[in-house]
Amino acid sequence: MMGERSAQDKLFAADHIYLDFVGRETLYGYLAQHRGRLFRDEDFAILYCRNNGRPSVPPSLAVSILFLRAYDNVSFVEAIERTKYDLRWKVALGLEMEDVPIQKSALQEFQARLVLHEQGESLLKKSIDEARRAGYVTTRKIRVALDTTPTLGKGAVKDTYNLLADGVEKLACRLAEVAGEAIASWAEKEGLQRYFGSSLKGEAAIDWDDKAQRDQLLTEIVKDGRRLLSLAEQARHEHPEHDEAIQADAALLERLIRQDVEEKPGGGCQIKQGTEKDRLISVHDPEMRHGRKSASKTFNGHKTAVAVDMESQLICGVEVLAGNAGDQQQALELVHQAERVMEAQVEETVGDCAYGGGPTRKAFADEQRLLTAKVPASHNGDCFPKTAFAIDLDRMEVRCPAGQITTTYKSSGQNRAGHFVFADATCQACPLRSQCVGGQGPRSINIQHEERLQQQARSYNQTEVGKKSLRERVVVEHGIARLVRL
Template sequence: MAVGRTPMQPGLLSSTVGFCEGRLAPNSIYAVLHRECRALFPDEMFADLFAEDGRRSVPPMIVAVVMVLQRLEGLSDREAVERFAFDVRWKYAAGGLDFDHPGFVHTVLVDMRARLAASARPNRIFERTVEVAAQAGLVGRRRVLDSAPIYDAVATQDTITLIRSAIRGLLRAADHVLRAELRAVISSGDAYTSTDKPVIDWTDAAEREALIDSRARDGFALLTVLDGRAVPGDVGQAARLLATVLGQDLEQDGGVFKIARKVAADRVISTVDPEARHGHKTVRRSFDGYKGHVAEEPDSEVITATEVTAGNAGDAEPAADLLADVLQPPAAEQADQARAEVYGDAAYGTGPLLAELDDAGARVMVKVQAANAPGGRFSKDAFTIDLEAGQVTCPNQMTAAIRPKSDGGGAACFKTACAACPLAAQCTTARNGRVITIGPHEEHLARGRARSADPVWLAAYRATRPKVERKIAHLMRRRHGGRRARVRGRAKIAADFSLLAAAVNVARLGVLGIMSTGSDKWAVAAG
């Protein structure tokens, strides 16, 4: 299929331009797309996705506009193509197409996403919005970081459902010869063809335990058949999932498999979407799915980078990737630029990230959690840590040497000094005295806590960091495709989240008055 070309000459009497002009605000997303869509998303931008000859595709610029509006309005593929067919604003946004411009089927959107995913630049629509903002001088070297839960699009499964579903997936992946060999070792009598739970008395503990044990034995028997054998990729993947499910939830007690009295650290919660995880946004607020991470330029409120991680990942884990553009040294012609400035809440105040920011020479505006101790006792901040001298001084002016550890940190043990200390009751209840643990990034954490207590620093932090909260609200305002994922799997959700960020960026650029000045140069309208 060859790349299609967007029509350049709308009909004199049938164009949507005359109808929409004056009815839509000049800074609306429909108006900015109408004015700039050909410069924002030219057909040539997608030429590498198509063959040089063949049947012409739907013009990629039109598809890109539909994808952007679809994500902003939280529509399914079928709803989006219907909106394009009957909503004059969408045709106006796609360059002022005629009222009777032909629509297209929803599979065109599916095909475009697949082509983008297989390309060298899968997030080019989002990257284009950042590139345009930078051309217009809207992207500096300040960044604010934040994340938000993205609820998965599947149901969380219990242990027996996970095991049966994983076994069913393995049988489905095997060819008919291997499937017959696998079925021969199943001893429970379960056919594993239905998603319905086995019919037992679920109030009877003995029956529940027998069910778990029998299905677990089926699973291990299947893995034994495959042990050491070369199998196709999809069979191997299904077998690994089954092994993970069996290993994370079960333990053997007296030769009987039972549900373990623990929760695995990286527990698979669904065989339909094995990458989804249990996550916590706060101590009391949990969710199942993924986390969407963003970096925002706080002055223009343009999103500069996005990432999606499993729900149990820490907020600081993808921070280096989100900040890659500002953590790199500026080019020679930009050497006089201000140094990078990074804002983040206490979730980003981890030792490794603080060390990376300090090493890059960034101005660190990241909050660090204050030290605390149980029972209102002396926190770690009450001790004087002298890393150069390799010692720690307690509130009673007793000193203990720091014993180094292999990870670069250490520990200072006060031992018997606490026995005769008049402040011991306010410090520790341990028989061997207070122990102060020194992390490998202790210097950066201490510096961060000191910064967080500075009123001037705190005022700048409070004036800037909340801006990203509003941007998160823009991203998550639609439940379908915003707060809840439209697709399954981290790669697809990451691409969808990137496209959502592109749509929000285009809307923001419209508010700022972005305009093309020719030769792929951009500016913001005066006033």
């Protein structure tokens, strides 16, 4: 159950004695003076059982410690030490000098409760409310800028052999637990003991330069995995109370085999060529993905999507995306979150060209929202790009750089999705053909479902207002730079 902090301060609390010494204008002094308003125990009642269990550390105290931990960028161990020995923390938290307020495990458990109960937005809103109280936020109509930054995952990224071994180990541990046996004895009984050594690959006595031997080891691992899946299916029927947990671990192993392994024509297994788009890369953090922030910069983990109020430069929205997700995913959800947190209407959303695709523009247009973002550039090798052609959707015609016009339109779907095609004879005789047509046929121009929206965006981006908004997008990069230092 939830422990609560006494409304009556301690007589010898550090903030009564050392507040001026630490400084009223410091963050520690600010927290000391306003912590009762900023963090209240009742705000976190949802995290606890109301009438059962031992009283917890007051959540107002625990969240204050997490706040200081982020501000000073220290580990959980160091945070606990500072609650004991750092005068600034004693003042900020209202502790007496001999107080030991919390243990590391309790602080980590409280943070996990915040995450599991999705309390991040409520804490973000509380910080914005405080900023409004202090005069940093003064309007109920705002403009926000969006961007993403890589967030490295904590799970170990391994090759196919060790990744499959991790999947086998995880499911084996689950089945041993369900059977009420020690994992060592259960694994030995089932002939799976090699998966519980220091490293499957390190202990495999094979020539790693020999593909046949590598494939033989992979075949053995897959065979063990499939046998384990059969045992899991049997355990689900025998222990229905554990069905969900067994199924989750079995599905994980099954996916690992499916994504990385293929059958050889003559029997046996080999590693698949290429990489699946949504490949799972860690058993211990299954949501991690291979991500790419640019053509040359890759990472393993997730993406953090951020919304920043362009006037106050305060972060007003945060979402977590898969590492391989497009930056524009959940862009509208981020805007909705910004409106809830800021208690304001978002009048304009600004992003880079990742947010400028047709589907994203349509989603914003459907909600009658202004989205300012560069239209992704079109490329056509050494030939004229699509933007070199004048597309008139009202008259349904396209004019090429040589001045030729086509009205021949071939639809490939609804909402005018399709392409315009120039006459073959026209293209064959054109003096600009070598700069326009790469192949044998005539030039064609693809038309998106959202072509009109893209045309409007290009025109708006060339106005002084549009150019100004695109320049001001840099505030989100500043916000991310501050965020990643936490």
